[in-house]
Amino acid sequence: MSAVEPGSREYSPSRMQYRWERIWLTPLYRSLIRTGVPVALVAMMAVGHFSKAETQAQLAMSVANARSMVENRPEFAVELMQIKGGSEALAQEVREAVPLTFPQSSLRLDLAALKADIERVDAVARADVALRGSVLEVRIQERLPVLIWRGADHLELVDATGARAGVVAVRDGFHHLPLIMGTSAQAAAPEALSLIAAAGPLRGRIRALRRMGQRRWDLVLDREQVIKLPVEAPVTALERVVALHSARDVLGRDVTVVDLRDGRRPVLRLSRAAVEELHRLRAIADEEEEG
Numbered sequence: 001m002s003a004v005e006p007g008s009r010e011y012s013p014s015r016m017q018y019r020w021e022r023i024w025l026t027p028l029y030r031s032l033i034r035t036g037v038p039v040a041l042v043a044m045m046a047v048g049h050f051s052k053a054e055t056q057a058q059l060a061m062s063v064a065n066a067r068s069m070v071e072n073r074p075e076f077a078v079e080l081m082q083i084k085g086g087s088e089a090l091a092q093e094v095r096e097a098v099p100l101t102f103p104q105s106s107l108r109l110d111l112a113a114l115k116a117d118i119e120r121v122d123a124v125a126r127a128d129v130a131l132r133g134s135v136l137e138v139r140i141q142e143r144l145p146v147l148i149w150r151g152a153d154h155l156e157l158v159d160a161t162g163a164r165a166g167v168v169a170v171r172d173g174f175h176h177l178p179l180i181m182g183t184s185a186q187a188a189a190p191e192a193l194s195l196i197a198a199a200g201p202l203r204g205r206i207r208a209l210r211r212m213g214q215r216r217w218d219l220v221l222d223r224e225q226v227i228k229l230p231v232e233a234p235v236t237a238l239e240r241v242v243a244l245h246s247a248r249d250v251l252g253r254d255v256t257v258v259d260l261r262d263g264r265r266p267v268l269r270l271s272r273a274a275v276e277e278l279h280r281l282r283a284i285a286d287e288e289e290e291g
Helices: 015-024 027-050 053-071 088-097 111-119 185-198 200-205 234-248 272-290
Strands: 080-084 124-132 135-142 147-150 155-158 164-168 179-181 206-212 216-221 226-228 255-259 267-270
Touching: 080 088, 088 111, 088 124, 088 135, 111 124, 111 135, 147 185, 155 185, 179 185, 185 206, 185 216, 185 234, 200 206, 200 216, 200 234, 216 234
Parallel strands: 080 135, 147 179, 179 206, 226 255
Antiparallel strands: 124 135, 147 155, 155 164, 206 216, 216 226, 255 267
């Protein structure tokens, strides 16, 4: 064993110093201290800087300006909206439903929202919206009104499925459409169209189809005549009336109501004048028998 020289002392690190030296020799910890600590300090300074309201406002303005510069580039400009597939009147309704100003950046257009807004127009059954270069193209499938429903204070145009195809204040221009009345009559539009088709020679005399109790129909004819149809198989019942009228001209006489609600037999109701005349003839017949 060598002797310790005079004036020197043996090096013996403390426990804490020993641990620190061991940590510093570890590559992971050395990398964290050299890189992680400076990054953390910079991050804390950045958070402190950007947490200020004025800094956030400046940043938001810079982002908005940059976005506006991109959106307003000429290659993204939409110059006009082209509507195909509908009438001119419907095209005007669509333009009013989506009041866009042009030129318009394509990056600002929400095509799904535009489609939804257009399909909210009553007369639009379906709409397809697409960008074609600088043109916003709208293709429309228009609802074709085949009936007109009279509400309490307005008239509605109705398509073959019962969907509303528009609202009008007066019937002018739509006298060619059969009139339907009654609560929820629109929902039974397909059945109403079947009855009109089955009316045959009586079709020109139909003034309205009146929905009764949301269950069945009355056909209102000219001369104030009414055909009361049953709930079940109304088309078949109407065909029977048409056949009876063709054979005996029933509706050409003083009949006010043909009641077919009882499926076993029709009931005819005469006008007051016809009833009075019938009573007069019976009275004459009775007097002759007594004489």
